[in-house]
Amino acid sequence: MKELKACPECGVPDEVSQSTRWESNGTIAGLRTPGQRSLYFEVAGINGLFENIEKQVGQSVNRIIIEGKRKNTLEYLEDYFSGVMAAMVRSLGRRRIYMAIARLGAVAGYGNFEILEIKRGEHVRVYGRNIYSIPLLKGDLMAAFNFTERLPASVTMQEKEDGYLMKIEPGEKPDEDLSSRLEPVLSHPKPGDIHYDTCALCGAPAELKNWLFDLGEGTITNGTTGRRLASLGIDQVDAVLRELQAELGEDFENIILQAQRDYVKDVLGAEEMGGGKPYLRRFFALRGMGNLVSYELGDDRLRAVVENARPPLMVAGILYGIFELLTERAGEIDYSLRDGGDLEVEVAAIP
Template identity: 35%
Template sequence: MAGSRPCHVCAVPRRISRSLTWNPEGTITETRDPEHRMILADVEGINQLFGNIENLIGISIQNMLTESKARATREFTRKLLRGWKRQVVRRAGLGLVIKRMGGLARSFGYGDLEVLHVDWRNNRIEWRLRDPYSVPLMCGDLRGATEAVKDVVGTVEAEPEGENTYIVRGRLSPPPSGMEERLTAPAARVKRGDITYRRCPDCGVPLRVSGFAWDPDCGIIRDGRTGARYAFIGPASIQAVFDELASELGESIPEAVVEAQRMRVASLDFEPWRGFALEKFRDLLGVMGFGNLVSLESSPDRFTARIENAALPLVIAGTAAGALEAFTGRRATTEWTVTPDGDLELQVTA
């Protein structure tokens, strides 16, 4: 498990510094696929957000999350397996891919992964997940990787086995649902940025990342100060679900996403953030991969901001509203616009 070895200076796993790049534009990207963007997200928060959205709109989005994540993971895996690598992997079998994927998944905070049974004659495979960061998203990861290696389409179903443990059964070659083709996030243009990070002199990751603690056996990342669990997640597949919901259910969906996030964040403790200056907010947003905060004006009951290269802008807007509500004790209202070139312009008032 060489990839799980920590840097001797900052203690961040070597696999993280090899796999991810923190850019001055406020983005985190896969080193081998710079178009594949990642964010460092609060696991409980992202799952609570999904639940709040379902409660507000009255339908489940679990299948959409799995379909969208499967597409993103399949495309990412295929890019990694171009040419001779693809032939080697196909001959070596899915077991090699799953083993390597399991190591990467643990480093990214996805939980533990175990292959239980493979039966290619009947096109079936079973996994056990322990402490998954998100059941629907992890199911999408497994399905997408399988489809990329075997050149098939498939479905996956998760069944609880015990506390925080699930059996996932995959079946290959069913008729495609058609949903996955619609869940395609538009290509995003990235503006150049000038964020500079204090970096580890040995592995190069921002030193702020060393504030997180990795459990390489369980596949869990925790904030060293709060104990909250985090994971590196691709935002494009989540944004594609938001876009598909909006196309199916109308313009109320963006407001529902913002409201769902406001509900969650308003209950949190943001007192330590009161003394943050612009540069600290900017640094934090960039380290988490959510974008480049280029302007911020604030007063006790109002602030305006502009964020370039914003990831999940509706989630950022809801977070801002919930944070101001937590500060003031008054319900916050939010106005936001995503410009044609991808800037999030935001105004929040309490």
């Protein structure tokens, strides 16, 4: 795999502009991984979501998060390094395979990784900085070991200076029952009419010029808000949330909705979220979360429809937070997901 390069005009990495397409329907399609949708989400938001779930249920949910991410990343690597590329990559030797995977992680905003030691079939030692999420990264590291060594994996991590020393070695086989339940449910998005002005050189949406891709540090930062972003497989996020819901029961929906609501109110801010439908439509679409086709906000009610909404609970929770943030009133949310993928949300003020 070549060294990472970026567009000299907009700064978007070639890996992003050549393998990802922002569609007119509010989705982000993987061109080298057909059928997979991507999600760009704030790192603090996804970590806050996991932390809030654990607080509410009083137990760790890392087992589900790690296995979901391992499964998704392994599928991604097998799709990405397929055909001729697979044969070419495997002929390069293990170190180059792991370095190629580490570079893909940097592009996705997962952090900076240095391969310290490789012993075939025994272990890989890595030093990482700017890690985006501990449980998600553990899944990524296990998938890299699965892909390269063709063995099940376990990961141990130890803090060192401003990062972590990590050791990946053979582990127990994945829980087959859990893994089977984490299969993504693929959808067929509706067409849309979102227009993107694009960079004249690389074709990426012009708005991405404001996203600072620091390939050396392995981070993506929104230049306006200063918030860090990372790219995730949206189908696997959905699968993980479904499994958490099955394990945790009826209260799970409220946990997600309230976590997203609180994130909007605590972090995003009224000035940003008060931009109305034009701003919010771009907000959701640039993250790959869907196409906001209808949005009405009054003093006591918010109504919205988002086509191709994924993950639906997270989208609904953001709209819930927007209502309470902008009206400064407590609200009660009602939402429904239609068969075609339309998410209808209504938030009404509590008298």
